[in-house]
Each structure stands twice: as C-alpha cells, then as structure tokens.
Amino acid sequence: MKVLVADLFSKDGMEDLKASGIEVHYDAGLNGESLTKAMSEVQPNILVVRSTKVTKDMIDADPKLQMVVRAGAGYDTIDVAHCASLGVYVTNCPGKNAHAVAELALGLMLSIDRRIAENVQLLKEAKWNKGAYANCAGIKGKTIGVVGLGSIGLLVIERAKAFEMNVIGFSRQARPDLAKKYGIEVTNNLGYLLQNSDVVSFHIPGGKSTENIIDSELLSHMKKDAVLLNTSRGSIVNEDHLFAHLEENKDFWYGTDVFKGEPAGKDGVFDHPIAKHPRVYGTHHIGASTKQSEAAIGEEAVRIIKKFATQGAVDNENCVNRENSSDQIHKMSIRHLDKVGVLAHAFQVFANHQLNVQEVENIVFKDRLACVANIKFIGEISNIDQALEEIRKNENVLDISL
Numbered sequence: 001m002k003v004l005v006a007d008l009f010s011k012d013g014m015e016d017l018k019a020s021g022i023e024v025h026y027d028a029g030l031n032g033e034s035l036t037k038a039m040s041e042v043q044p045n046i047l048v049v050r051s052t053k054v055t056k057d058m059i060d061a062d063p064k065l066q067m068v069v070r071a072g073a074g075y076d077t078i079d080v081a082h083c084a085s086l087g088v089y090v091t092n093c094p095g096k097n098a099h100a101v102a103e104l105a106l107g108l109m110l111s112i113d114r115r116i117a118e119n120v121q122l123l124k125e126a127k128w129n130k131g132a133y134a135n136c137a138g139i140k141g142k143t144i145g146v147v148g149l150g151s152i153g154l155l156v157i158e159r160a161k162a163f164e165m166n167v168i169g170f171s172r173q174a175r176p177d178l179a180k181k182y183g184i185e186v187t188n189n190l191g192y193l194l195q196n197s198d199v200v201s202f203h204i205p206g207g208k209s210t211e212n213i214i215d216s217e218l219l220s221h222m223k224k225d226a227v228l229l230n231t232s233r234g235s236i237v238n239e240d241h242l243f244a245h246l247e248e249n250k251d252f253w254y255g256t257d258v259f260k261g262e263p264a265g266k267d268g269v270f271d272h273p274i275a276k277h278p279r280v281y282g283t284h285h286i287g288a289s290t291k292q293s294e295a296a297i298g299e300e301a302v303r304i305i306k307k308f309a310t311q312g313a314v315d316n317e318n319c320v321n322r323e324n325s326s327d328q329i330h331k332m333s334i335r336h337l338d339k340v341g342v343l344a345h346a347f348q349v350f351a352n353h354q355l356n357v358q359e360v361e362n363i364v365f366k367d368r369l370a371c372v373a374n375i376k377f378i379g380e381i382s383n384i385d386q387a388l389e390e391i392r393k394n395e396n397v398l399d400i401s402l
Helices: 011-019 033-042 056-060 080-085 098-114 116-124 151-162 176-182 190-196 239-248 291-311 342-352 384-392
Strands: 002-005 023-026 046-049 067-070 089-091 143-147 166-170 185-187 199-202 227-230 253-256 280-282 330-337 356-364 370-378 397-401
Touching: 002 033, 011 023, 011 291, 033 056, 046 291, 056 080, 067 291, 080 089, 098 116, 098 151, 098 199, 098 227, 098 253, 098 280, 098 291, 143 151, 143 190, 151 166, 151 176, 166 176, 166 190, 176 185, 185 190, 330 342, 342 356, 342 370, 342 384, 384 397
Parallel strands: 002 023, 002 046, 046 067, 067 089, 143 166, 143 199, 166 185, 199 227, 227 253, 253 280
Antiparallel strands: 330 370, 330 397, 356 370
16 A cells, blocks of 8 residues: 655654555645646555645546545545545545634634734834733623534634633524533524624635635624634635725724635745735634644544555545435345355346445354345335345345345
8 A cells, every 4th residue: 555645744643654564655845736746656545635735637647546635624625526436535534623723713813802913013123002902802701603513613612611702603403402511502593693793703614515605795794893713714705805894894803714825835925915904814724733733633644544554444434525325225135144156146136127236335244154245225126026036046145134
C-alpha cells in the first residue's frame, strides 16, 4: 500500500504508517500542477490532504488511487462526485478539529468586542489610547445565536455559556434534548434567531446547499450592531452583499477564518476587500491549525488508513461518498455451508433475474462450517419467489430470508 501525503501532517503519524509496512511519500508543498504530476509519478493508493484542492485531473492522473483522506472535517475542496464515479473512497475525520474551531470562533468574538487587534497595532506604533476603547460592550448577558448544532456548534455553546451568555440554537428538527442538556433555546426559525441575537456564529458545511446562504436577505434580519462569525466555509457568504451591509451599518462587525478565493498554497498575496474592511477581523483559515487538533486528526487519519490497508474496510462515519440506503434497496440473507461456489451460484441467479447487488457481507461462523451472506440489492422483485427457489437448488444452501 502506497500513501502520498500532500499537506502538513503529524510526523509521528507517518512513522506509525511506515512501521505498519505502508510506503509513505510526503511533500506538504504539493498543489495544483505539482500535485497532478506527483499523482501520475507516485501513483499512490491513498492520497492524504488537509486544505489542498483535489481536482478531477489529479484523480484521473492516478489509476491506482483507491482513497482520498481529508485530514479534517470539510471536504468541499475535493471532487467527491468524480471519486464516487470511479469507486474511490473519500473519507474525513469529523469532530477531531472541533475544539480548535470553537476556540477560534470565541476568540474572534472576544477580539471584536475588546478591539484587541487595534490595541496591539497602536502599541506597535508606540501609541497609547486607552480612551478609544473604554466603551466596549462586554459579552456577559448578551445572546449568541449558533447556526449548526454539530460537534463544533455544541462546543461553541458550552464556551458561550461559560461566559454567561444566553444561547439560541438553530435546528431544522425539534431538539428538546439539546435545550435541556445545555440550558439553551432551540428554534427552527432562523429569522427569529437572527433578530434576537447580538452575535451569530455559523457552523455549517460548505457545498451547493449552503452556497451564499448569508446574503442581503439574511443580513437584513440581524441587529444593526450585531457581530457575525464564520469559521465554516467562505462559500456560505455572498461577499458582495456582506460588504454592502458593512458599509450601510456602521456598528456591524464580521469575524471570519475563511474567504472566497483563498490562495491555493500556504502563503502568498491575498488582496481581498472583505479582509481589508476596517470592521472585519480575519484569520488565515487556521481554524484547525493547533497542535492539539493536528495530533487528533493525525491519529484518526492513520487509523482510517491502517484499517483500509489491513482490512479493506472504511467506517460509515468516515466515508462521505457512499450511497445512502433507500426504500428501493432490498436485503436477502442466505444461511449456507462454507463451500466453494455457493455465492457464485446465488450471484448468477441474481444476474439472471436482473437483480443488481449493491452490498455483500459474508459472516463466517466458528470452525468455518457455516456462513450467513447478507446481500443488499435493487431490482424488480415481483418474481422473487422463483429466484429464491433457484438459489435453494444449491445443496449447500440451508435457508433464505428476505
């Protein structure tokens, strides 16, 4: 098994992989054309990235590619659909960077409230101006609205409560369990949350469904002096609308770790109107960039790779491009003796009846005398009784359930 790590990654993690007999190639500077070239030359079975974009050309450059591991949570920088079309797994490490992102979100909120960046800059300029920052509001008793109640959102809530803030959480489904556990208000009315929050923090995935969700309509429901926080994805913001809103509302602030059009590399020129706005506090997409989160993500990525290398298996909670079950999928269980040709016989019957196998699990019992094959399939089952009868003709089939 050959692994190419094309982003910053735990040294201990790479040594762990090597000790397991996995060939590791590491170059954190790969991106764009250089990564496409490396994929063609190295032909890894597994590609590991963090924020580096993985395009169709990169995927097509490597006929041996079996898995892309996103050492983090969000995967909108990877062409997931193209991977799915080629049977290439895309996996991530959900929740492992949650603490770091939550800490940054609260850090942006506190920095905006106390104008910490301006304080620091004046000191660098050998200036003292205590009076300019004497009217900062403070956050105790303020209300924060948290949009997205996943692992990051819940950690933000815990920390906001520690600051004695009131919390409104947004969930499309009723969540009385969260309301009770965290002592918060949970609503499915986003407009209500926006209208009643002094701070609004977004913790939602990127992608088509959330693209430009923060637009002029949404912003119009917020308080004129609110603080908007985005440590999710730059794609969720219509930046033209946001810029106009900042210009029109002189007490409105924006704290963000993400922008549209971020540099593909680790450094470079970034001349961005939102980033330069005087009421924007921005960081360099560093939400997950702490030693603690890097270690946790590294451990999870190593676990995913080692399990795949040794067992050929990927946990459902890590695979992001596996088809979800639907009402169209049927399940058949065949209890059979552990003999050659039983499953081949069953699959031939499936083919004869135009039944398309989707997933197979064959459980072998102790002493290897008997097995149970659990088969998920799609197709017309109006004549399934005939198919079952044909499968039962094999003398090593003990029973079938549908």
